[in-house]
Amino acid sequence: MDVRRVGVVGAGTMGQGIAEMLAACGLDVHLAEHSAERLTHAVAMIGLSLDKQIEKWALTEAEKRLILNRIHPENELEQLAGCELVIETVTEDLDVKRAVFAELDRICGPDVILASNTSTLSLTEIASAASRPERVIGMHFVYPVIKTDLVELVRGLKTSDETFERAKQFTEETIHKKGIMVFESPGFVTTRLICLFINEALHVLEEGVASAEDIDSAMRTGYSFQHGPLELADRFGLDFVLASLERMFREYGELKYRPSIVLKKMVRAGSLGVKSGTGFFKYDKDGDRL
Ligand SMILES: NC(=O)c1ccc[n+]([C@@H]2O[C@H](COP(=O)([O-])OP(=O)(O)OC[C@H]3O[C@@H](n4cnc5c(N)ncnc54)[C@H](O)[C@@H]3O)[C@@H](O)[C@H]2O)c1
Structure with missing residues (x-):
């Protein structure tokens, strides 16, 4: 599969990272988002991310311009008609995603693979909104997309072998990431394990065992984690972590997935982590720790 033109639907935390990568x-990336304001913000955030790489001598100004020129912001899904692969990364809501897939199914040619970046929803239910569910697959990227080399390739009940093989080839040969095969299950491998890790860190915080700073230091210094669990939660988005835990709690029916009270309180207060400037830690507008 020679893919040169990719559609990305949704320009939030993940859509920005996927488009940049x-x-x-x-x-060539066609980044579609229904909120004009978010679309403008997303392009600005991608620019900032590229600037950070320039500061570290990992990129030149000319390369930044080339990358930005390849990203085409789109206000309408129709603009994705000529794409050879579309990756959906809109809000984690089944009805919203099914509506997007029904539209993409109508707009895109029959050979186009339609991929979802869902973390916890049923691929089979998402795919059933399309007339050809066999060409729908999960491509679950890990945050931060430009720094992580894994994609979980999620098979719904009707995902065909051909779709899986084409998605794996794209993952490994075109974007040079490791693709692992996972079968539909809430949270797959990565979200299931990392959210439990974060939730346990929140229980440790609630019980007064250690401060947020020291919990994160323990895992960074003791186990060489790049970020501690609480900063990781801030970077994922506390609303995303809460929604993931709630869904896994409902689906698996096991108490270990019950979200901590402190997480619920933070989300209700609008402290969502990096995207709101405050979570367990404080961040500037570029997402750097204050
Ligand atoms: N945040 C993470 O760390 C993470 C990691 C892996 C996967 N995911 C998954 O990625 C997806 C997006 O998560 P996020 O954290 O980027 O969410 P987000 O809330 O930051 O962004 C979602 C974006 O989708 C847009 N959107 C909603 N409906 C739309 C529509 N019909 N058409 C176009 N745009 C639409 C919203 O305006 C928003 O900008 C979810 O499925 C989530 O489970 C998230």
């Missing part, structure tokens, strides 16, 4: 791999 694809453009850095030399692909």
Whole structure:
């Protein structure tokens, strides 16, 4: 599959990272978002992310311009008609995603793979909104997309072998990431394990065992984690972590997935982590720790 033109639907935390990574791999990216304000913000955030790489001498100004020129912001899904692969990364809500897939199914040609970045929803239910569910697959990227090399390739009940093989080939040969095969299950491997880790850190915080700073230091210094669990939660988005735990709690029916009270309180207060500037720690507008 020679994919040169990729559609990305949803320009939030993950859509920004996926669009930047694809453009850095030399692909033409059509980034569709229904909120004009968020679309503008997303392009600005991608620019900031590229600037940080320039500061570290990992990128030149000319390369930044090339990458940004490959990203085409779109207000309408219709603009994705000529894409050879579309990756959906809208809000984690089944009805919203099914509506997007029904539209993509109508707009895109029959050979186009339609991928979802869902973390916890049923791929089979998402795919059933399309007339050809066999060409729908999960491509679950890990945050931060430009720094992580894994994609969980999620098979719904009707995902065909051909779709899986084409998605794996794209993952490994075009964007040079490791693709692992997972079968539909809430949270797959990565979200299931990392959310439990974060939730346990929240229980440790609630019980007064250690401060947020020291919990994160323990895991960074003791186990060489790049970020501690609480900063990781801030970077994922506390609303995303809460929604993931709630869904896994409902689906598996096991108490270990019950979200901590402190997480619920933070989300209700609008402290969502990096995207709101405050979570367990404070961040500037570029997402750096204050
Ligand atoms: N945040 C993470 O760490 C993470 C990691 C892996 C996967 N995911 C998954 O990625 C997806 C997106 O998560 P996020 O954290 O980026 O969410 P987000 O809330 O930051 O972004 C979602 C974006 O989708 C847009 N959107 C909603 N409906 C739309 C529509 N119909 N058409 C176009 N745009 C639409 C919203 O305006 C928003 O900008 C979810 O499925 C989530 O489970 C998230």
